[in-house]
Amino acid sequence: MFEHSSLRVLSLYEGFFSGGARVLHTTVVSGLHAHGQQQHSALSIHSSVRRESMLQHMEDDPRYRILRAAGVRVSSLGRSTDGDHDPRTFTDAEMAVATREATGVDVLLSLKEQPLRLVNQAGFPDRPVVACLHRSDPEHSGAALDDLLTAAGSGRLAAAICCAESTKDAYAAAGVPESLLRVVPNGIDLTRFHPVRRVRRMSLRGAHGIPVDATLVAYAARYDAMKNPRLFLAAARSFLERDPAGHVMMCGAGMSTDNPGLVTDLAETFGDRTDLLARVHPQGVRRDMETVFAMADVVALTSAFGEAAPLCLIEGAMCGAVPVTTPVGDSARIVDGIGFVTSLDADEIAETWIEAAARRGELRGALTHARQRFSHVRMLSGYAQVLEQAVRGAGARVVAA
Template sequence: MTENDALRVLSLYEGFFSGGARVLHSSVVAGLHSLGRQRHSVLSIHDEVRRESTLQRMTDDRRFRELRAAGVRITSLGRSTERDDPETFSEAELTVVARQVAGSQVVLSLKEQPLRLLDQPGIPERPVVACLHRSDPGRQGTALSHLLTAAHAGRLAAVVCCATSTRDAYRAAGVPAHLLHVVPNGVDLTRFRPLTRPRRLGLRGVHRLPADGTVVTYAARYDPMKAPELFVAAARRFLARDPRAHVVMCGAGMTSENPGLRADLHQAFADRPDLLARVRTLGVRHDMEKILAASDVVALTSTFGEAAPLCLIEGAMCGAVPVTTAVGDAARIVDGVGLVTTFEPDQIADAWVEAAARRDELGRAMVSARPRFSHVRMLSSYAGVVERARRGTGLTLASP
């Protein structure tokens, strides 16, 4: 197949910033582009975004660099959340959008928010595939209305849901059932894998972590959905029980510059600075596979909105036991390889202790589960959705 024969696919992004949905979608775009049957490009509304008390620039983002390295063309409207009205677009911006859409045969929307671009005057109609990664459509502002508008206008060819909880929530919100298609998340198993003991100990040394202590890693952005204050409260109890344990916090806003996190840490550790000394706040990382491979437990304390949290899969594939609250499809993801806990800090801390004690046992289960989480299966499913959207054959509701 020549480049001219490849299916032309345009992805719409709000921007390049930290988050599992962007990681997942970018890996799909890069993977499908490299296979040659589809030629992918990306249009980003913003080139810088302030989120979680962090200004995140497109060109600094790992996903941006990986897509460029894969040969994916990326353009931007050059917007900033610091200065631009999210609902109003200039004629010049709409000209760029119209040109990009006209050059494509299928449009993918990373989440439903960018669909507002397609409602603007003068934008050519193309089959649209919305790629959804949350389970709370009611909390997404006006985004749901844009999704429903696209569905009722006949522009929406398919909705890819990363979890059954996503499918069920959007079906209940009014998205036609025949459009909804579940494609479970997967990761690159050559990148996310356990390390030998010497390499693991070497990584712990780099990050000033003990060779023989339990390390719990929290990989999340600072957002109410992720309940960072709940994680910090559980960390206080966990560290008080085990004098050799350490906690690592990674993600946008997980730094001392974030006043929200500073307040959470102060509330939990004001009377115990010795415990706080065993909390590492590393912020946005571009080497999460190394951080997770050096950890014993990967923790999630979210209270709403999650669908198929990527951190649980990445952690498990690196040998860190996933421990999660029961949100979205999280319990389904960790079934047999991790633990599900309540929303009580003491019980969360207990679960981390249990997970660390069972790491060898659960480690064998995590190795056996690796094929279930391969991104190869995921790429094949996405490719089929996109190709059927172009042919207009439609999709039927997939079983989980």
């Protein structure tokens, strides 16, 4: 599948916590390492990260455990976002750890642009860097965009892998040389995300209190303005009013009643229709999204900005749920022929959920036909090729010098 290689690759993580980019990057690292032609390791700047009111510890994170199970060595600088560290500076001890880890590899793979502030530090080992970019709004990356541009200007940045065409366009417009930008579309493990038999689906619904004949909409997103959870809730109210058999399931960091912000939003949205709340199921972080999607008729995305190639749409669709999305990033490309695109109008979204569920049987063939397009095997091959080219390019520059 890949060209022969003995590349040693160090992935740089800001931290380990719930999120699509970390899921995808971990799939890449564990997959390439398991194939045996590349040796991967990982360095995390933080050992614990607070996101959406949750303090998430590295050792508890499923992505960390997947890497360790695959034989990938993972180290950390030991920071916590609850600490008083200056994010722009690093101690001598931290730099010693980072230098040791980077010295032993051929190329660095940075999960998003944030870890590049470490790479740009004086004295950091001179290794080619491949940045993995997963958004379509680099202007919201703050100082991290400057770090990316600094790495590009200094020659450290050998390539930037973009998960979507919208990502490539946005970062080119932000000043990253287009010659460095490579598009490798997102892929998923199709052996994990797939439809289940009717009997299994009925059993799963029963275990979660979802009626067999319900219309179930699944929402997988963290509680963040980018994901537009208030729009989702407004659409959910409209949907539940229209469909007496409708249910919605909300998954992700902050999507539980432990989050005061979500509790307030639920009260404001359903204040005069609290009877509808019995059909709203906040789940928080789920480790088994394939189960949620296999139960669902529709997978919904209501994001306002920032998305590139949302994994939830792909994962849900490959489990048999019809994807319905707002027009952000490459979402329209992803659902072309297998789902629906809406405006940011809550009533339109609700009506489209109902239509999508009604046409689920009609779209089953298209969803099945699309499976190979979203296979992670193609994605792994693309990443491997970019990493190999980055090292060959660095070697050529050394020879030329």
